[in-house]
Amino acid sequence: MTALAVTRATVERALHDRTALFFMVLLPVAIIVVIGVTVSGFDQFRVGLVTARQAGPVAQELTADLAAAPGLRTHAYDSAADARTALRRAELDAVVVVPSGLDANVRAGRSVTIPVLVEPSGSAGHSAVSSVAAVVADHAARLQAARFATDETGGDFAANLTLAHAAEQGASPISVRTETVNGDSDYLPLGYSYSTPTMLVLFVFINALGGGAAIVQTRRTGVYTRALAAPVSPRTLVAGEAAAYLLLALLQSLLIVGIGALAFDVAWGDPLAAGILVLVWAVVGTGAGVLAGALFSTPEQVHAVGPAFGIALGMLGGCMWPLALVPDWLRTAGHATPQAWAVDAWTTLLSRDGGLRSILGELGVLSAFAVALLALASLALRHRLTGSRPA
Template sequence: MSPSPVRALVAANLRRHSRDKVGLFFMVVMPFVTILFVGMALGGSATGQDRIPIGVVARDSDPVATAVLRRLEANPDLAIERMDAEEQVRSGVRTGALAAGLLIPPGSTDLELVMTQTNGSGMAARGMIDVAVGKVAAVLEAVRAAEAAGASPAEAEALVRKAQTESAQVAVSTSGAAESSTPRGFAYTAPANVLLFTFVNSMAVAAALAESRRLGMIRRSLAGPVRERSVLLGEVLSRLVIAVAQACLIMVVSTLMFDVSWGDPLGVAAVVGSFCLVSTGAAVLVGSLVRSPSQAPAIGPPLGIVLGMLGGCLWPREVAGETLNMIGYLVPHGWGMDALITLTKPGKGLGSVLVEVAVLLGMAALLLGISLVVFRKRMRTSN
C-alpha cells in the first residue's frame, strides 16, 4: 500500500481543522485558561508539595490550644504560624498570606475559624482544621466519660494522654499518605486537562468525519485509485495526530508556564500515547455514528466532560466519594489520572503504571476495532 494517499488525506484533514477558528480556540487557549484558574483555586502549586499556611492565636498554657496545635503541627500539609494578635491573623487571611486562621480563646472550647472561602487552599485548610479539632473534641469527651464512670482526674488524664499519643501516631501516618497520594494546584490540573481536552477536542473534530461523508469526499476517494484501508488509515491517523498535538501542547506549555513536573518521560509517553489512542477510537466512532456534522459537537464534548468528571479531571477523586470513584474506573480518564499522578511521585516510572497502560490500550483496541467496523459500513452506504 502506497503511503501517499494516506499522507494526502491526513494533510487535507489537518488543513481543514487549521481553518476552524473556534476549534483552535478550544485547543490552544481554553486548556491553559482552565489550568490557570482551576489550578489557582486548588492552591496554585506547581509541584503540589507546598504547605498550606495557617495563622493561630493561642496560649501555650491552655490545654485545648495545646492539643489542637499538636494535631495541626503533626500534619505535613500545614505550615502553622503562631501569632500574637487576632488582627494579624485577619490581616494575613485578607491579603492571602494565610489560607486560614484559627483563634483559640483561653479556657474556652469555642474556637473561631477565619477564612475568606475564595480558594481551594482555604477550603483544604478548613477541612484539616475540622479534623484536628474533631479529634481533640473526641478526647475531651473521653475525659468526661471516664470521670463520669468514676475515674479520678489523674486516671482520666492518664487515659487521655495515652489516647492522644496513639491517635497522633495514626494522624501522622494518615496525613503523610494523603500528602503523597494527590498533588494540588497546577500539579493536579495540568494532567487532568491533558486528558480532558485531548478527549473533548478529539470528539469535537469528529464532526469533520461526518462532513466528509456528507460532501461525498470519501466516496469520491474510493472511486479513484485509493484502497479502502488507505482511507481508513488516513482518517484514523488524522484524529490521532490532533490528539497527540493537543496533549503535547498542554504538556509543553504547562511545563514552561506553570513549572509542572510530569515525572518519568517514558512512563508519561506511554500513558498519554495510550490515552490518545482511546480518544482517537472514540472520535472515529462518534464521527461514524452521527448523521450530520452538527450532531458530533452536540454529543461528543458533553460526553467527554461527563467522563472527565467521573474520572477525576474536574476535581480530586477523593472528593467525589467511594461510589463515584468506583464508577470512574469504568472510563479511561480514571485510569489515566491514576497513572499520571503516580508518575509525579519520586522513584515512579513506567513499571509503576503498567496496569493502567494495559487497561488504556485494551480500551483503545476495543474502541478502534468497533469504530473501524462501523466506519467501513458507513463508507459503503449512503449517509
C-alpha cells in the first residue's frame, strides 16, 4: 500500500459521505447567502419617500430618480406621519416629502422646495441629505432645460421635458471617478465580498477538524493496525492521510471561490496572491484536521468539540465581524489564531487592491501555523500508530 492509495481511499470515503458533503458544500453556501444579504446595503442611506397619490409625471420622475440612486435605499410611505414615525424609530436616515403641487408649480415657473426630514442627532441623516440633494439637482437641471425651451421657443412643457431627458441620456457628461491610492481600509467590502472569503476561512478549517473523526474511526476499527502488519510504514499512512485532507480542503476552497465569483460576482483580487493564500490556508486546515484525528479518542468527541472549537477561533479571528471594531486587547488576542491572519490577507487583497508582495507577512505567519500543525499532527498520529497503547 502506498501513500497515494491511502489518499484515494480517504477521499472516496469522504465524497460518499452525504453529511460531509452537506457541511462541505451546502452549509457554507447557505451561510454566505444569509450573511451577504444581511450586510448588503450598509453603505446606502435609508430614505423614506412620501408622494401624493395623484402625483403628476414630474413628481413621479423625481421619485423614480431617488429610488434608482445607487447611494439610497428607498421605501415608499402613504403619509408623512408614517414616515416620521419610522424616522423616530431609527428605521430611516431621512424622509423626502415630495410636494403635492410640484407639477403645477414647475409648469408655472415657480420655485419649489423639497423638504427633507432628519433627526437632529442623526449624522447619517445629514449625510443622506447630500445624496438626496445631488439627485434633486440633476432632476432640476432637466426641468430648467425644459422651462428654458418652453419660454424661448414655445411648445408644450411636457414635450420639451421629454426632449431634455432624451438629450441627457444621449449626452456624454463629465463623470467623477473615485480611486483610493494606497488605501488602508480595515474592512472587507460589504455584501457577498464580505461573507464569501470569511466563510471560506471559517468552513475550510471547521470541516478539516470535523474530518478528523474519520481518522479516529479508522484507528478504532483496526485498519491502520492491519496496514502496518504489511510492509507499510507509519510515515506512509500519515502522508497519505495528510494528502487526502489537503485535497479535500482545496476542493472545498475552489468550490467556494467558484460559487462566489460566478453566483455572487465576488472579485478575489490578484489571482496569484489569492491562489497562494487559498493553498496555504488549505495546508493550515490539513494540519488541524490530522491533529484532531490523532488526539481524540472517539469520533463523537471530534464531532462535539471540533466544530465548536473552529467556530470559537473563527469568531476570535474576525470571521463573524471585523476585528477593526473590537477593542485593541481583543484584536491582539484574535491574532493568536490563524484565522485573523487569513482574514487580514483577504482584506488586503479585496479592499486595498494588494498583490502577493502586500500579503507576504500574513502568508509567512500562516505558513508557520501550517508547519507547526503538520509537525504536531505527524508526531501525534505516528505515536498513535506505533505506541504501546491501543489506538
